[in-house]
Amino acid sequence: TADSKTSLRIAIQKSGRLTDKTIELLKGIGLRFDDYKRNLMVECRNFDVELLLIRDDDIPEYVQDGVCDLGFVGANVTAETGANVTVLRDLDYGVCRLSLAARKEGDIQTTEDFQGKTVATSYPKLTRDYFEENDVEAQIVTISGAVEIAPRLEVADAICDLVSTGNTLKANGLQELDTILESETQLIQTNKTLSEGKKQLIDKFLQRMDGHQQAER
Ligand code: PRT
Ligand code: ZN
Known part of the structure; x- marks a missing residue:
């Protein structure tokens, strides 16, 4: 459907040091999903988001190429790959x-x-x-x-x-x-052209993230 096409695709580390904190953050901002441990791809039940669970090394290039719109990954990995992406937020874990x-x-x-x-x-x-x-x-x-x-x-x-x-x-x-x-964990965004629908989803996602971050302080 046209709807599923506007889903935001977010890459996160499948299993490693960043996984728990990233899942915690996503759940903390109200995203609901299940069984992320067994799947490569997980759809959110209440937000137009699908998570792609992959090795952290692959995240910057997937985001660069627009395979994923956003990614949570260490600044060290993005710097090493030299990927062309935009850093949206510096996060306080994986330091x-x-x-x-x-x-x-x-x-x-x-x-x-x-x-x-x-x-x-x-x-x-x-x-x-x-x-x-x-x-x-x-x-x-x-x-x-x-x-x-x-x-x-x-x-x-x-x-x-x-x-x-x-x-x-x-x-x-x-x-x-x-x-x-x-280095720290960063939220990165693709530099590929995004549809208006996706741009709006990213704005909404960032609003939630920033609200959550403030509430935590
Ligand atoms: O399987 P996949 O490829 O996804 O995971 P990975 O094994 O490549 O990465 P992982 O899960 O070990 O780390 C993911 C990210 O966590 C890294 O890319 C960093 O951004 C971040 N991070 C934060 C760290 C550390 N701290 C860290 N201490 N990554 C690795 N280490 C290792 C370091 O390589 C060394 O072996 O921990 C050891 C040093 O720790 P200290 O505390 O003894 O100094
Ligand atoms: Zn790795």
């Missing part, structure tokens, strides 16, 4: 930073010390950009998980990874050096 770290009391202490060294990361683009800006030639080793053990395995001299409490670095004998990016 972390992308930082360089090296062995405590090792020979890497400053940015210049990275010259000629290897750095393991899941964020090759942001890491490469950082070294380029600082005129340091470091070799980037891209790995998808457990980056913090790379120095011990001698896969790399240092790492560039997300940090929140700093406990993971500490537990692995690593010392946080420079921060490349401060």
Whole structure:
């Protein structure tokens, strides 16, 4: 039907650190839906919204391409993918930073010390950009998980990874050096042309979100 075509499609992380908070937020602003854990796509019962549950890495590109109109995703992921999207809101969860770290009391202490060294990361683009800006030639080793053990395995001299409490670095004998990016969860919107119907739905959605955010304070 014409109605189902105007449904807002919102991408959220299927299963991970952002999932519970995002679901909580959506329920908090009055959206009703069920069984999101088992499905890739979930329709809201009382709002013209369907949720697409996917890996966080895919969210910025889905929103960029207009497959989804909105998405909830970490600023770190959007920055790494370099997706062309508009940030509508910065949210107060999923807060972390992308930082360089090296062995405590090792020979890497400053940015210049990275010259000629290897750095393991899941964020090759942001890491490469950082070294380029600082005129340091470091070799980037891209790995998808457990980056913090790379120095011990001698896969790399240092790492560039997300940090929140700093406990993971500490537990692995690593010392946080420079921060490349401060991150939090963001609500992003596609830059593709939207129908009037969708624009109105987004306005309504944002009004509810902002009202909810205020009520929480
Ligand atoms: O399966 P999918 O691809 O969707 O999930 P994922 O495994 O890629 O991501 P997930 O769920 O681990 O994280 C989702 C998002 O949460 C990230 O993209 C960030 O925006 C945000 N976030 C916030 C974090 C952290 N804090 C965080 N601490 N993501 C990861 N970490 C990891 C970090 O990589 C390191 O291993 O936690 C460890 C460090 O934590 P501390 O507290 O010891 O410093
Ligand atoms: Zn991911």
